[in-house]
Amino acid sequence: MRNIWNIFRADWRRLTASVVAVVVLLGLCLVPCLYAWFNILSNWDPYGVASTSRIKVAVASEDQGYQVMGLELNIGELVLQGLESNDQMGWVFVDDADTALSGVESGEYYAALVVPEEFTGDFVSILTGDLRHPQIQYYENEKKNAIAPKITSKAKTAVQEQINTTVVGKAAEALTTVGTVCKAMGLDSQDLADGIMDKLTSARQETAQIQKVLVSLKDVMDGADSLLAAASVTIRDAQSAIDDAGGAVGGTVQVIGTGMTSANETNSDLLTVLDSADKLLADLDAMLRETGVAGIEETIQANMIARVDEVIVRLTAARDEAEASGDANTAQQLQAVIDGLVDLKEAIGTVSTGGALEPVLDTLAQVRQQLRAAAVNTNQQVNDYLQAAGAQAQASLRAIQQLLDAVAGSLGGVSGTLDGYASAMTTVQPTLDAGITLAGTVEKYLTDIEDDVRRITGSDAFRRFTELMESSDADSMADYLTSPVQMNTEIIYEIKDYGAAMSPYYVMLALFVGSLLTAVMLKVPVTQPEFAGCRAVQRYFGRFITFFLMAMAQALVTAFGCLYFVGMEPAEPALFVLACCLCSLNFACMNYALVYALDNVGMALSVIIMVIQVAGSGGSYPIHVLPQIFQTLYPFMPFHYGMDMIRETVGGMYGHTYRNCALVLLGMCVLFTVLGLVLYYPARRLNAAIAASKEKSGIM
Known part of the structure; x- marks a missing residue:
C-alpha cells in the first residue's frame, strides 16, 4: 500500500511542477464537460414554439x-x-x-x-x-x-x-x-329528434313492406315457372299434331292421286268395253251383210245372239258400276245402248223366220251409233270431272297446307317467346333473391339506427x-x-425540456471521451526507475489513483455544470451527481485497464467501444428500432446502465433500477481491473513490438 501511495505522490509532484501539465489537466477536466453542456443547451427545446417559429x-x-x-x-x-x-x-x-x-x-x-x-x-x-x-x-x-x-x-x-x-x-x-x-x-331538440325517429320508423316499415312484396313476387314467379313449363309441353304437342296434319295432307294428296288414277283406269276399262262392244257389233254387221238373210243358219244366228248377249252382259256391268259411282248420265246412256242391243237380238231372231235384213242392219247401226256416243260422252264427262275435282282438291290442299304452315310458324314464335320468358325469369330469380336479402339487411340496419338514435337522443x-x-x-x-373528444394526458416521470431528456446520452458521451482523453494524454505505465522493484499490482493502482481523481473531477464538473450552468432540474440532484461519478469511474477503469494491458491496441479498442455505444446504446432512438446487432450488444454496454441511472435521477425513481444499474457498473469496474492485470504480462511482447514499429515510422 505504501508503494501505491508513493507512486501517486510522485505523479502529482511532477504534474504540479509544470504549468503546461496543469493546463492540460484543467483542459481534461473542462473540455469533455463543454461537449455535454453545449449539446444539452443546443437541444434544450428544439420542438418548442420559440425554436420552430424561426x-x-x-x-x-x-x-x-x-x-x-x-x-x-x-x-x-x-x-x-x-x-x-x-x-x-x-x-x-x-x-x-x-x-x-x-x-x-x-x-x-x-x-x-x-x-x-x-x-x-x-x-x-x-x-x-x-x-x-x-x-x-x-x-x-x-x-x-x-x-x-x-x-x-x-x-x-x-x-x-x-x-x-x-x-x-x-x-x-x-x-x-x-x-x-x-x-x-x-321547436326544440326533442321535436327534431321525434321527427327523425318518425322518419326512421316509416322507412323501416316501408322497407319491410317492400320485402313482403318481393317475397310475393318470388312466389308468383315460382308459379309462372310451372305454367311456362306446361305451356311449353302443350306447344310441343301442338307442333307435333301440326306435323301429323301436314303428313295427313300429303297422304290426302296421294289418296286423291290414287283416286284419279283409279277413275282414269275405270274410264279406260269402260271405253275398252265400249270399243269391244262396238267391234263385236261391227263384226256382226259384216257377218250379216256377207251371209244375207238366206244364208243365216241357226248356228250362225245362235252365235250372233250369243255375242250380242256377251256385249249386253259387259255393258250391264259397266252400267251398274256407273250407277254405283253416282254417274247417272253415263248409266242412262249405257242403258239405252243395252236396250238397243236387246232390240237387235230380237231383230236377229226374226231374220231366221224370214224377216227382212234391213231392219236388223238399221237397228245394228243405231246401236253402234248410241254406243259410240256413249263412249264419247262418258270419256268427256270423266275427263271434265277429273280435271275439276283435281283442281278443287289441289286448291283446298294448298289452302290447308298454308294454314298449317302459318299455325306452325305462330307456334314457333310462341315457343321462342316462352323460352325468352323462362330465360328472363331464370335471370331475374337471383336478383329477386338478392333484393329480398338486401331489403332484410336494410331493415335490420334501420332498426339498429333507430335504436342508436333513440339511445343518443336520450343521453346526457x-x-x-x-x-x-x-x-x-x-x-x-x-x-x-x-375536438369532440378531449385527450386527458397524464405524464409519468415528466421531463419538461428536451435537452434534459437527452442529458443522459450527452453526459455519458462526455465522460467517456474525457476518460479516453485522459488515458491518451497521460502515461499509463509506470516507467520511473525508483519504482522498478514494485509489483505490477502496485504500479497499476498507484497510477490509477491519478486517473480516478481525474475521472471524479470530470464527473463533478460535468454534473454541477448541468445543474447550475445549463439549468437542469433533475428529480434527484444528489443521486444525479453520484450517478455521474459512478459512470466516470466505470469508464476510467475500462479505458485505464485496456491501455495499461494492451497499450496502443487498448486505445483502439476504447475508441471502437465508444463508437459502438454512440450508435447502439439507445441514446437518441429506442433500442428496439435499431439494427439487431445493437440490440444483441445492448445488455453489455456500460452506456446502457449509466443512462438508465441518470434517467432515474432526471425523471423520477422507479423501484430498484438505480441501485441495480450501480451494482452492474461497479461489477464492470472489478471486471475491467482484473482483465487489465491478467492481460498485462501476456501482452508485453506485443505492446513492445507495436511500439518499436511506431518508432521506426518516424511520425508516430
Whole structure:
C-alpha cells in the first residue's frame, strides 16, 4: 500500500511542477464537460414554439373562391388569415406557388404550403353531389437538414387544424343559427329528434313492406315457372299434331292421286268395253251383210245372239258400276245402248223366220251409233270431272297446307317467346333473391339506427349538445365540433425540456471521451526507475489513483455544470451527481485497464467501444428500432446502465433500477481491473513490438 501511495505522490509532484501539465489537466477536466453542456443547451427545446417559429415555411394561396347561394367564399384566404396569428412556424406569405417552390428548392425555405385554385370549390362539392376531397400541396427540402422535415411536419398539422377550425367554425355558426331559428319557431331538440325517429320508423316499415312484396313476387314467379313449363309441353304437342296434319295432307294428296288414277283406269276399262262392244257389233254387221238373210243358219244366228248377249252382259256391268259411282248420265246412256242391243237380238231372231235384213242392219247401226256416243260422252264427262275435282282438291290442299304452315310458324314464335320468358325469369330469380336479402339487411340496419338514435337522443351528451346549439355560442360549438373528444394526458416521470431528456446520452458521451482523453494524454505505465522493484499490482493502482481523481473531477464538473450552468432540474440532484461519478469511474477503469494491458491496441479498442455505444446504446432512438446487432450488444454496454441511472435521477425513481444499474457498473469496474492485470504480462511482447514499429515510422 505504501508503494501505491508513493507512486501517486510522485505523479502529482511532477504534474504540479509544470504549468503546461496543469493546463492540460484543467483542459481534461473542462473540455469533455463543454461537449455535454453545449449539446444539452443546443437541444434544450428544439420542438418548442420559440425554436420552430424561426423555421421559415412559405405559404401561398391560389384559391379562386366559390359562390354559395350568392355568397362569395374563399377558404384559402381564411386559412392565411388564421396562420397570421399562428406562431408555431415562421410563416412567410408569398404571392404565388412558383415563388414558394423556388424558395424551397434554393433552401431559403424549409418547406412550402400551396392552396390550389379549386380548394374552396372542392370543399363545397359536397353540396353539388360531385364530392371531391380538398388537397393542399406540401413541399419540403429534405436535403437542407435531416431533422427539419420532422419539425416542419408540424406545419401540415397546423394548417389542417386551422382549416378544421375555420370550416367547423362556419358550420358552428350555421348550427347555432338553426338552433336560434328553431327556438324562435317554438321547436326544440326533442321535436327534431321525434321527427327523425318518425322518419326512421316509416322507412323501416316501408322497407319491410317492400320485402313482403318481393317475397310475393318470388312466389308468383315460382308459379309462372310451372305454367311456362306446361305451356311449353302443350306447344310441343301442338307442333307435333301440326306435323301429323301436314303428313295427313300429303297422304290426302296421294289418296286423291290414287283416286284419279283409279277413275282414269275405270274410264279406260269402260271405253275398252265400249270399243269391244262396238267391234263385236261391227263384226256382226259384216257377218250379216256377207251371209244375207238366206244364208243365216241357226248356228250362225245362235252365235250372233250369243255375242250380242256377251256385249249386253259387259255393258250391264259397266252400267251398274256407273250407277254405283253416282254417274247417272253415263248409266242412262249405257242403258239405252243395252236396250238397243236387246232390240237387235230380237231383230236377229226374226231374220231366221224370214224377216227382212234391213231392219236388223238399221237397228245394228243405231246401236253402234248410241254406243259410240256413249263412249264419247262418258270419256268427256270423266275427263271434265277429273280435271275439276283435281283442281278443287289441289286448291283446298294448298289452302290447308298454308294454314298449317302459318299455325306452325305462330307456334314457333310462341315457343321462342316462352323460352325468352323462362330465360328472363331464370335471370331475374337471383336478383329477386338478392333484393329480398338486401331489403332484410336494410331493415335490420334501420332498426339498429333507430335504436342508436333513440339511445343518443336520450343521453346526457345529446342534451348538452342541444343546449349548446340553442345557446347561440358559436365559439363553444366550434370548439366542441373541432375536438369532440378531449385527450386527458397524464405524464409519468415528466421531463419538461428536451435537452434534459437527452442529458443522459450527452453526459455519458462526455465522460467517456474525457476518460479516453485522459488515458491518451497521460502515461499509463509506470516507467520511473525508483519504482522498478514494485509489483505490477502496485504500479497499476498507484497510477490509477491519478486517473480516478481525474475521472471524479470530470464527473463533478460535468454534473454541477448541468445543474447550475445549463439549468437542469433533475428529480434527484444528489443521486444525479453520484450517478455521474459512478459512470466516470466505470469508464476510467475500462479505458485505464485496456491501455495499461494492451497499450496502443487498448486505445483502439476504447475508441471502437465508444463508437459502438454512440450508435447502439439507445441514446437518441429506442433500442428496439435499431439494427439487431445493437440490440444483441445492448445488455453489455456500460452506456446502457449509466443512462438508465441518470434517467432515474432526471425523471423520477422507479423501484430498484438505480441501485441495480450501480451494482452492474461497479461489477464492470472489478471486471475491467482484473482483465487489465491478467492481460498485462501476456501482452508485453506485443505492446513492445507495436511500439518499436511506431518508432521506426518516424511520425508516430
